Amino acid sequence: MSARLFLLAAVLVLAIAAVEPAPNGTAQGVYTAAQADAGAQAYAARCAVCHGADLAGTWEIPALKGRFIANWGRARLSQLHDYMGHAMPQFAPGTLDPQDDSAIIAFLLRENGAPAGATPLPIDKAALARISIDPVVPR
């Protein structure tokens, strides 16, 4: 690549970054570390009783690590957020706060190897619908 072409490409990348399009995959840093920390607390209070402190699930209860990414791999974050909002926790469905849902998703993403970013995960459905759950490289 010539220096001129490289410069052009660099300018284009910067221009695209300048309008800050919503990230379209969880590999792009869609939550903040602080949000995931808050999510960890909410998880411990509302989710861990069934899914386990280590997110491993049981024979009966789905793990939220590993196969979790496969099970939700074709989904949008809005679907996961929505599911948690109306179906979880199973013994008291519909009792999670939307902010908590987003925080717990942030925590789950971090636990599943998705990177943190500069902007917290929103609760807005349309915004969440633009983010897909990306595959991760196992650690």
Add this chain to the structure above:
Amino acid sequence: MGAKPLLTPMRLTLDQLIDVKCCIRPLRAAGPNLSTETIGDTLVVHNYGHGGSGWSLSWGSAEVAVGKAMATLPREVAVIGCGIIGLTTAVVAQRAGLKVTIYAREMIQRTRSYRASGSFTPDSRVALAEPAGAAFGDLWEKMARLSWKSFRTYLGQPGNPVEFGDSWAVSESPITRRHWPADPAITESWRPGGLPQQNSEFAHYNERIKDIVPQPVDLSPEENPFQLPYAQRSSQMYFNFASYGHALLTEFFEMGGRFVNREFHEPGELAGLPEKTVIHCTGYAARDFWRDNTIIPVRGQTGWLVPQDEAHYALRYRNLSVLSKRDGIVVMNNLDASGHDLGEMLGVGDSMELPDRAPIEEALKTLQPLFVPGARA
């Protein structure tokens, strides 16, 4: 009084307890959803919401669902879910000549179906009488009779996937069938949300098939092998999960069935499947997947003891029961925390699916002394 008949006692001790399983029955006031709808260009036939009767009605219900699916003359169908309803539906579709793919998050061994008790209980929390209506009673009878015939074809198969055993009921007083008249003090009803408020609202249909299902007989003291004065005996049909699941999976794969591990999140995703006829069999999960809030959770749990091959029978006392099967002795405590018999209302509206060991231990402690010490056949 003469010598009691000998019956090998079950060892109902805590050291034998190897598992406690909990599951949620999907009760719908109107009975199972067997309706159809279209999603895009895909026909969806529903087959879910069988309460505590999924195993027992599985063949008849599959027959209804597959019959509807075949009306469009498909060559292949997708079955969503691999519990007892999904897997049986898949096999029934194959026997009808269709190519079948099951899409499910789990194979049957890890579904709620495997956390049932595994006995023939075809009208257990299957519907509420009024919203289900008379027509459902007729359909229920067809499904129950067809299922019964199908289960009979598994009797004597290797591993005994389906079996009969003696079932004893014992009591301090003469045994009568419990009736639950409507309680006028309860003014709420199943309306509007489908949540039953009392026992009298539940539908009961077993009378319709008592010509084929063994009924209890009263025993004389000479025929009663237990420590209590009154006893009845009947013959109970039950399913051994391991060999039954194996038999169904073997037939499914031998007939060219395909299993795809997949979880769905919205009904619309079904339109993306290559199969344009889909039979939806996700049981309690349909509450979230299909947003069917008419599904009422009814919690139930079972304890499991080490299998005791020398004692193949069942015992029931005060709604506590043990059923000795090849895959273990099932222990059930159908009393509430204060020892009251709530009948069909036990667990209604409760979606807590973590097991609670204490009631199982309580049942074992109460039932153990009923056996005559040292009796051996």
